[in-house]
Amino acid sequence: MLPKERCQEIFAEILKHSDADETELLVWDGTHQLTRFANNTITQNVAEEGCVLSVRTVYGGRTARATTNKSDAESLRRVVAESASLARQQQPDPELLPMPGPQTYQPVERYFEATAAATAQNRADAVAQAVRVAEKNGQTAAGIYSTTTGIQAVLNSSGVAAYYKDTNAEFSISVLDADSSGWAKKNAPDASVINAEELAERASRIATLSRDPKEMAPGKYVTILESSAVLDMLGFLFPDFSGQAMRDQRSFLTGRMGQKLFGENITIRDDVCHADQAGPPFDGEGVSRQAVNLVEKGVAKELTYCRQTAQAMGAKPTGHGFPLPNDMGEAPLNIVFAGDKYSVDEMIAATERGILVTRLWYIREVDPYKKMLTGMTRDGTFYIENGQVRHGIKNFRFNESAIDLLNCVQMAGHPERAAGEESEPMIVPPLKVSEFNFTEVTKF
Amino acid sequence: MREYAEKALDYLDGGKVDYADVRVIDSRERHIATKNGKMADASSEESLGLGIRVLLKGSWGFAATDNFSADSVAATAARAVEIARASAGVKKADVVLAPEEKIVDTWSSPFRVDPFTTSVEDNMGLLLQADAELRSVAGVTLAETGLLFRRTHEIFLSTIGSAIEQTRLVTGAGMGAYSFADGEIQKRSYPNSFGGQYQLKGYELVEELHLAENARRIAEEAVALHRADLCPRGSRTLILDSSQLGLQIHESIGHPAELDRVLGMEANYAGTSFLTLEKLRKLRYGSEIVHVVADARLEHGPGLGTFGYDDEGVPAQRTDIIKDGLFVGYLTSRETAPTVGEKRSNGTMRSEGWNHTPLIRMTNVSLLPGHGTLEDLIADTDDGIYMETNRSWSIDDRRYHFQFGCELGWEIRKGKKTRMLKNPSYSGITTEFWNSCDAICGPESWTLWGTPNCGKGQPSQTMGTGHGASPSRFRNVTVGIAYAP
Structure with missing residues (x-):
C-alpha cells in the first residue's frame, strides 16, 4: 500500500512531465480478499492487489483525464501525455474553475491493523463457524467474507495533498432451507465487530421461521422493513440531492426544494464524520466534505454541491464532487437517518395485521420523479397478525414510491450501519410504515 | 506479456498444484461523452495485470497483481496456493474438472476501423452534432451522448499446456433525450438504453448508427410522451x-x-x-x-x-x-x-x-x-x-x-x-x-x-x-x- 510520501514522489515525477496550466493526480492503492462459500463449502477464494494512478491536466479551460495502473517512469510520462492530448482536443469549458488550493480535513480513523492483516485462514475459520451453524440446523449456507485495505490520495499543482487509508470487512450469509431462506449481513471498517457465528444464527433462524411459506394476496399492507430493506430502497433517493441533478432537471427535487415532502418524523443528513460511517473526508477534487442537512422534519432542506455546481448555482461547495470530468456532479455518500427508540419486536407487537420484510432485491426505478421503485422481497418475508409473526409468506413484488414511503412512517428504530446489495452501507433505522404496495406474488 | 505468465506458471510447476491457469490482460479504454452541448467526459484508461487460479486438494485459490517484478509474481503465485489450502479446510467434495484439450492459438476479433486511430476531436464533434440535434427540439431538458472504445489483449497459459492469445475490440455509442415537464420526466434513448449499442466491432459501428440523423426523432418522442x-x-x-x-x-x-x-x-x-x-x-x-x-x-x-x-x-x-x-x-x-x-x-x-x-x-x-x-x-x-x-x-x-x-x-x-x-x-x-x-x-x-x-x-x-x-x-x-x- 503506497504511503503518503510515495504518492507525493509519484506526483513530483508527474509534474516533471506536465506542461499543463494545472495538474492533478488521484491515487487508489490496496488489497482486497474475498472468501466465498456455497453448499457449506468454500467455492471461490480470491485476493487482489493493485494501484491506480489517474492524471487530470488543464490547458486554457480545457481538461481531460488519463488513468493507468503502471507506475514506472515511462508509464508516468505516457499517462501525462495522454491526459494532455485528450485535454488539448476539447473545447474550453467556461464553468471549469481553477483547481482548489490547500485544504483542512476533519480527522477520521478507519484503519484497523488486525483487519489489514487478516489471512485466508482467518476468513476460512469464520466461514467454518458459520457453516457449522447451518449444518447443525440441517440447512445450507452460502455467503462471503471479505477484507479490504486501501488508500486514496488527491494531489494537485495548487497545493491539495489529501491522503486517506482505511480497512473494511464484510460478512454476508444466506441460509437455505427446503422451501425457505434467511439472510444476514454486516459491514464495518473493523473486522473484530463482525461475528460470523451470530450472523449465521440470525440467518438460520429466519430460514427456519419462514418454512412452508403461504401465498398471500397482493395489496397494500402495514409493513415493517428491517434496516437493510430500508437502506436498499431509500438509497435511490440520494443521488438526487445534487445541485447538478437539479440543473439537469433529472432530480425528483426539481421544483420541490424547501417543501415538506416527507413526514414530520423524517430527518436525514450526510455526515462523513459519523462514528459508523466510512470513506474519506474529502471529495474527488480533494475538497473537504461538509455535513449537509438534506431533510429536516420532512422538509427537503439542502443539496450537495461540487465546486463547479456551487459556482453555477450561487451556493457554497459542500465537498461532495466526483473526480472531474464527470456528468453527475456530486452526491451525498454518507447518509445518516435520525431514528427513534423502537425495536423491530416492538413494531411487530404493535401491528394488528401486516408484513415483515427482511430484505429487498433487484430494485429499479420505475418513475424518476415520483421515485416509484419496483423490486422483490427475499430471504424471509412474514405475515404478522395480532402482534405476532404468524408464518412465512411467498415473496411479493412491490411498486412503491420512496417519497410516499417516508410519508407514512409510523414507528422508527435505532439507526444502525446497515448493509444491503443495492446501496452502499448507510446509517438507517428499521421502519414500520402504514402502507406498502405489494402488486404481485411469485412462486416461492 | 507472455513472459510474465510463463514466470507464474514456472513457479507453480513441479506438482505444487493439481491445475493452474494464468491470465495476463492488457486493456485500454477511451470514453467520450457530452451533456447539453458540453463535454461530460473525456478520459482514457489502461490496465495491465496478472491473475493466477490454482486448484489444490480439490479447492480453488486465486490471486492477482499488477506488480510484475519477479518477486511479486512469485509471491502472487504463492498466495494463490495458500488461499487454495485455506479453501480446502471447508469443503464437502473435491472440485473435479471436465477434461479439456490443449490449445495453442491466436484469435482476434475483426474490425474495419480501429477506433483508437480516430481523433478525439472528431469523436467529440460527432457527439456534439447529435447533442445539438437533440436540444433543437423544444421541451428537451437534458441531452446526453457517448462513445466507448475498449481493446483487451489477453494471454492465457495453463498447466495442461494451453497457450492462447486473444484480442477483442469493443465499440459502443448512443444518446438520450430527457424531457421534464409538469412533474414528469420522460426519456427516449437511441439505439438502446444503457448508453446505446455495443458490439465487437471497430469505429464502423458508430458510423452505422447515424446518431445525428436519429436525434431529432427520439427528442420529439421524448417530448410527445408528456401528451400521451x-x-x-x-x-x-x-x-x-x-x-x-x-x-x-x-x-x-x-x-x-x-x-x-x-x-x-x-x-x-x-x-x-x-x-x-x-x-x-x-x-x-x-x-x-x-x-x-x-x-x-x-x-x-x-x-x-x-x-x-x-x-x-x-x-x-x-x-x-x-x-x-x-x-x-x-x-x-x-x-x-x-x-x-x-x-x-x-x-x-x-x-x-x-x-x-x-x-x-x-x-x-x-x-x-x-x-x-x-x-x-x-x-x-x-x-x-x-x-x-x-x-x-x-x-x-x-x-x-x-x-x-x-x-x-x-x-x-x-x-x-x-x-x-x-x-x-x-x-x-x-x-x-x-x-x-x-x-x-x-x-x-x-x-x-x-x-x-x-x-x-x-x-x-x-x-x-x-x-x-x-x-x-x-x-x-x-x-x-x-x-x-
Missing part, C-alpha cells in the same frame, strides 16, 4: 421491440440457465434458479417457435459474448438452451459440466479482467429469428400494445417473476399503431410468458444487442453479453401494473 395517454392496465397482447426482447432473454433465460446459479453457488447474491436439474430436457420453457442458443462463435455475429476461447481456455461453442420450446441446455464450466452429465464445458467462463476469477457468464444468448417484419406483425395484430426500449427491469432471485418498464408504447388496433402510450410496463412469470409467444419476426428484423452492464459474482464483476432478437408477440400478458393506483 397512460398505458392501460390489463391482460393484453404484447409486442416487444428487439432491444427490449434482448433484455427479456437476458433476465429470464440467460441468467436462469447459468449452471452455477442452479447449483446454489450464487445463492447469497445473484440468487439461484428455478431451472433445477430435473427440468433439463423436460420443461416446456416456451412455445414451439421459441429456439434460444448460447453462441460465442464469430459466426453468430459481433456480440459482446463473442470470443475465440473462454477464460478457462475452452473454445467458443454454440449450445441450444431452448429448442422447439423445450429446455435442453445449461451454460456450463469445466467444474460444473459433469454435474449434468456433460463430458465437456460449453465454454462460458468469463472474467471482468485480470483481477477477477472467471465465472459462468452468458455469451450471446439469442432468440433465433422467425418470419416476417415488424410491420407484418403489427398488421396481423387486432388489439395489442407495442413497447420499445427498456426503462426499468427487475426479476426475482430464482428468475420466475419479472417486471419491465419501457420508454415508449403504442396501442395497436385492427393492425395499425394508433395512440402513443406513456409509462408502459408489463410483468409475468417466466415460463408462462415464453409459452405465450406466438410470433417471432424474421432475420431482417433481428439485431444482436450488446448488454454492457451485467453484474454477477462476489466480488461483483461487470460483463458484456450479447442478445440477438427480433420483435415478437406474446398473448395475455399483464400490462400497466407498475402505475396502477
Whole structure:
C-alpha cells in the first residue's frame, strides 16, 4: 500500500512531465480478499492487489483525464501525455474553475491493523463457524467474507495533498432451507465487530421461521422493513440531492426544494464524520466534505454541491464532487437517518395485521420523479397478525414510491450501519410504515 | 506479456498444484461523452495485470497483481496456493474438472476501423452534432451522448499446456433525450438504453448508427410522451421491440440457465434458479417457435459474448438452451459440466479482467429469428400494445417473476399503431410468458444487442453479453401494473 510520501514522489515525477496550466493526480492503492462459500463449502477464494494512478491536466479551460495502473517512469510520462492530448482536443469549458488550493480535513480513523492483516485462514475459520451453524440446523449456507485495505490520495499543482487509508470487512450469509431462506449481513471498517457465528444464527433462524411459506394476496399492507430493506430502497433517493441533478432537471427535487415532502418524523443528513460511517473526508477534487442537512422534519432542506455546481448555482461547495470530468456532479455518500427508540419486536407487537420484510432485491426505478421503485422481497418475508409473526409468506413484488414511503412512517428504530446489495452501507433505522404496495406474488 | 505468465506458471510447476491457469490482460479504454452541448467526459484508461487460479486438494485459490517484478509474481503465485489450502479446510467434495484439450492459438476479433486511430476531436464533434440535434427540439431538458472504445489483449497459459492469445475490440455509442415537464420526466434513448449499442466491432459501428440523423426523432418522442395517454392496465397482447426482447432473454433465460446459479453457488447474491436439474430436457420453457442458443462463435455475429476461447481456455461453442420450446441446455464450466452429465464445458467462463476469477457468464444468448417484419406483425395484430426500449427491469432471485418498464408504447388496433402510450410496463412469470409467444419476426428484423452492464459474482464483476432478437408477440400478458393506483 503506497504511503503518503510515495504518492507525493509519484506526483513530483508527474509534474516533471506536465506542461499543463494545472495538474492533478488521484491515487487508489490496496488489497482486497474475498472468501466465498456455497453448499457449506468454500467455492471461490480470491485476493487482489493493485494501484491506480489517474492524471487530470488543464490547458486554457480545457481538461481531460488519463488513468493507468503502471507506475514506472515511462508509464508516468505516457499517462501525462495522454491526459494532455485528450485535454488539448476539447473545447474550453467556461464553468471549469481553477483547481482548489490547500485544504483542512476533519480527522477520521478507519484503519484497523488486525483487519489489514487478516489471512485466508482467518476468513476460512469464520466461514467454518458459520457453516457449522447451518449444518447443525440441517440447512445450507452460502455467503462471503471479505477484507479490504486501501488508500486514496488527491494531489494537485495548487497545493491539495489529501491522503486517506482505511480497512473494511464484510460478512454476508444466506441460509437455505427446503422451501425457505434467511439472510444476514454486516459491514464495518473493523473486522473484530463482525461475528460470523451470530450472523449465521440470525440467518438460520429466519430460514427456519419462514418454512412452508403461504401465498398471500397482493395489496397494500402495514409493513415493517428491517434496516437493510430500508437502506436498499431509500438509497435511490440520494443521488438526487445534487445541485447538478437539479440543473439537469433529472432530480425528483426539481421544483420541490424547501417543501415538506416527507413526514414530520423524517430527518436525514450526510455526515462523513459519523462514528459508523466510512470513506474519506474529502471529495474527488480533494475538497473537504461538509455535513449537509438534506431533510429536516420532512422538509427537503439542502443539496450537495461540487465546486463547479456551487459556482453555477450561487451556493457554497459542500465537498461532495466526483473526480472531474464527470456528468453527475456530486452526491451525498454518507447518509445518516435520525431514528427513534423502537425495536423491530416492538413494531411487530404493535401491528394488528401486516408484513415483515427482511430484505429487498433487484430494485429499479420505475418513475424518476415520483421515485416509484419496483423490486422483490427475499430471504424471509412474514405475515404478522395480532402482534405476532404468524408464518412465512411467498415473496411479493412491490411498486412503491420512496417519497410516499417516508410519508407514512409510523414507528422508527435505532439507526444502525446497515448493509444491503443495492446501496452502499448507510446509517438507517428499521421502519414500520402504514402502507406498502405489494402488486404481485411469485412462486416461492 | 507472455513472459510474465510463463514466470507464474514456472513457479507453480513441479506438482505444487493439481491445475493452474494464468491470465495476463492488457486493456485500454477511451470514453467520450457530452451533456447539453458540453463535454461530460473525456478520459482514457489502461490496465495491465496478472491473475493466477490454482486448484489444490480439490479447492480453488486465486490471486492477482499488477506488480510484475519477479518477486511479486512469485509471491502472487504463492498466495494463490495458500488461499487454495485455506479453501480446502471447508469443503464437502473435491472440485473435479471436465477434461479439456490443449490449445495453442491466436484469435482476434475483426474490425474495419480501429477506433483508437480516430481523433478525439472528431469523436467529440460527432457527439456534439447529435447533442445539438437533440436540444433543437423544444421541451428537451437534458441531452446526453457517448462513445466507448475498449481493446483487451489477453494471454492465457495453463498447466495442461494451453497457450492462447486473444484480442477483442469493443465499440459502443448512443444518446438520450430527457424531457421534464409538469412533474414528469420522460426519456427516449437511441439505439438502446444503457448508453446505446455495443458490439465487437471497430469505429464502423458508430458510423452505422447515424446518431445525428436519429436525434431529432427520439427528442420529439421524448417530448410527445408528456401528451400521451397512460398505458392501460390489463391482460393484453404484447409486442416487444428487439432491444427490449434482448433484455427479456437476458433476465429470464440467460441468467436462469447459468449452471452455477442452479447449483446454489450464487445463492447469497445473484440468487439461484428455478431451472433445477430435473427440468433439463423436460420443461416446456416456451412455445414451439421459441429456439434460444448460447453462441460465442464469430459466426453468430459481433456480440459482446463473442470470443475465440473462454477464460478457462475452452473454445467458443454454440449450445441450444431452448429448442422447439423445450429446455435442453445449461451454460456450463469445466467444474460444473459433469454435474449434468456433460463430458465437456460449453465454454462460458468469463472474467471482468485480470483481477477477477472467471465465472459462468452468458455469451450471446439469442432468440433465433422467425418470419416476417415488424410491420407484418403489427398488421396481423387486432388489439395489442407495442413497447420499445427498456426503462426499468427487475426479476426475482430464482428468475420466475419479472417486471419491465419501457420508454415508449403504442396501442395497436385492427393492425395499425394508433395512440402513443406513456409509462408502459408489463410483468409475468417466466415460463408462462415464453409459452405465450406466438410470433417471432424474421432475420431482417433481428439485431444482436450488446448488454454492457451485467453484474454477477462476489466480488461483483461487470460483463458484456450479447442478445440477438427480433420483435415478437406474446398473448395475455399483464400490462400497466407498475402505475396502477
